[in-house]
Amino acid sequence: MAMDEQAARRIARAALVRYGLDEVDLHFVKFRENWVFRAECGGESFALRLHRPGLHSVVEIQSELSYLEALQQRGFPVPEPVQTRDGQLICAIDAGDGGTVLVDVLRWVEGAAPLGDAGAAFDGTSPLTPQDFHRVGALAGTLHNHLAELGRLPGFSRAAWDGEGLVGERALWGDPLALPVLSAADRELLAGAIARLATDLTALGDGPDVYGVIHADLTPENILVRGDELVLIDFDDFGEGWHLFELATILFFYRPHPRFPDFVDAVIAGYRTQRPLDDRQVRLWPGMLLARGLTYLGWAAERPGEETSVWLGEHVVPVVLNLARDYLSEHRELV
Template sequence: MADFQANSRPFAALDRSGRTRRLRRLAEAALTAYDVPVARLTPLGRGVNTMFRVDGADGHRYVLRVQRPDGPSAAQVRSEMAWLAALGRETDLVVPRPVPARTRDLVTVVADPAVPEPRTCVLCHWVDGRFVDERLSAPQLYAVGEFTARLQLHGARMTGLDRGRVDDLTEFGRSQVDGFSDVVLDRAVATAGGDGRIRAALERARAVRAELGCGADVFGLVHGDLRQDNYLFHRGRVRAIDFDDCGYGHYAYDLAVTLDELEHLPQRNVLREALLDGYRSVRPDAATTDPAVLNAFVGLRRVQLRLR
């Protein structure tokens, strides 16, 4: 009786573990679309999407992502996978490599009666490595800076992808022609509690965006969420995961996300300079690494996190 009641409860009424159990069945259905012999499926506790580690009977390991319903559309996820596939073909940067379904599509949409809406699923090869967290060193951040710059250079060549802006303010902002208009900004400030400091931060970010413009030297396709949970190290090399937030924006925004995540570390000033030195070794873009520009985007990022 208890199992029946648990299975009949509305999906929205379930806690995270309950939803994961429902989505596991959906994930198992998604995996039937791939030529991957599954030996074990293990939920992963990180991220806003539901993730499963897939241990293959062939000895290979994969990760299956079940997309959140309010996230990017299937077409947008397909664009994300197209970028990852191109990175795997055209560079030596280590990122998740998408696994095509038998149909050759990089996206699988699956429905399950116990889940309210169909879910977009993607399967990628596992990326080995370790997260360093508090023990980050200057050489490691130099490598992250190099990686970021090379990722952006490749992203500049990717055209026609269905991805949004990384600097949109709230869902309302995404629906507007100008995602940083007065109306959007006013609503964002009100949502965040009407704090005058928030308004000042957003107005500063808006002014910097306008000053930079959208030329190819300062604006393009970026990772959008290159924080400590999304870069790891393996045999001395940096690797990046979780491109779910990738999109179009200023290159300085990409760097600002990484910089903001270092603020709690005592060695943050050394790490900051190492990151920027590594970036400049590939892209000596004065505007992108200007301290005032970076600080403006750090402020924007903090407001975005508050609005989530």
Template sequence: MSENEFARLMDALPGRAKEALQHWGLADQTPKLLKFRENAVFQVRLADGKPAALRLHRPGYHDDRTLASELQWMAALAAGGLRVPAPIPTLDGRNLVTLPATPAFATQHADIVSWMSGEELGRSGVPLDHSPDRIKAIFGRIGEAMAELHTISDRWTPPASFTRPAWDFDGLLGENPFWGRFWDCQGLTPEMAGRLVDLRAFLGEKLRLAERSGLDYGLIHADLVRENVLVGADGVEFIDFDDAGYGWRMFDIATALLRNRHEPCYEQLSDALIAGYRKRRPLSDATLETLPLFLLLRSLTYIGWVGDRLDMPNAEERLSRYVREAMELAAAIR
């Protein structure tokens, strides 16, 4: 997308948001754009004055059935006591609406979810600014909340129409992984591509062995990076379930840890997260031994992700960095 096209899109976004708000009877306000990545997210005010989040979903990424399933699961998690956004129905009782195509926009879906009041744990690539003791306390709470998410999910019976992506063998290492073919995406040098082809084959054997060992599998958040963990005075909140689905629970743990590997207190925060998880849910030492494998698998997904988005700022630098990180992690398990 050119700069001019992006500028026109940004100019048109507020009007698109007000179009969506009509379904909730809230079109008399000016929504505040919070972020524009996979989705455009706005802060809005409900009829009672309370804040909420309007999401305009990226066209073509998820269909209406998959998005409705996400909202059903979030509602179940919130009802189970987890601090996550919950859907707010339209005037006619729908959780999700479809906005028709216009000259500026393709057909897309929109929803409103409840507001979370915590502050972002941090930003990827920026050192955490909490004290070491505070970091350990936060990651302990993340571990506990993650375990609760898994437990509530196991107790919940999804409706027959429920469908979400799977971070399973095919979703990670199959011919068309959920976040892209990391071994032959655009931007790779022939040397990089060759090394990733070999690594994919090696990991296929390792993951099949782990799969047969009976690893804990079920619904997971799948993207508990710093930006998606909000920290409050008395707990943590999880947001952005856009990529949530089925997967190994160790994948959730690996995702929460991967971008913190270079923190000076990484060992302590990792131990705190594991200890917090074990307060709420069993996690055997044998299962924990697969953490290096899942850290590597998580790192490979970022290569596929950025390989499909080479028009974004710093994409080439990020691609090279992600490949280096994957190779570092691979060296630890070969």
């Protein structure tokens, strides 16, 4: 279902009534996978998400929101889910074409701004410091400790960023080799790196010391700064995966930044203040960074012509190709 902003606003207002929010000022925030609006009502603000049909099921969204509730109860800084008048976390609104749109509402994180953004990360102008990334690494370690203690909550249903999900034939975000801008030589290079990476990921295993429930999109754009506090938002990609994949996600877009090696050291050091990260995992850092990059190429391949896809094709493809060359070269040197 293609939905324009007018239709999205109609659905948003219908959903807000279910949450007891009748008289609101509604402001468009963004549209990527989902439509996101800010609703202001009675001196309070709320984030309203209209989920793209087919992206996540009711059970999957319920899993995400259940974890947000559990994390907040533990004192970990995340947005608070809001219940409908009848005590539900999700509502389904008639889309007007025979289908429905799933909607949820979170309390807006007031007085906060994103820690960083991908554009400034990628062009090297980001003002973030190693100290900032040390804090982010510690945040990720604390998150993983909470998630490990929570385990799989009842009804857990989320995608797995495992070997199949990252580099398998049915990768979660699509086939990176299908991206049209790749040459035959590019595809051959990436295919070789993917085969090597699949073997290394299998060897890493999925024990609780290396693998578990993760955020899966822990970029500085999804970390809000509120005073001295860091607040983690946007659990839309939330699922199971390697802890090291989480750290690779933090830093992928900073790969071209001149201080990238310092940022890597800082994230790992910060993480280790909260949770062990052994050398066996760290040795796979180049491969996990490559895995993260491949997911972005798969995402772009699935959405040809979109503005973000074009940007990924122009700017991220060269980075991923270099990561693949370095990764394969490193393996040849070890043989």
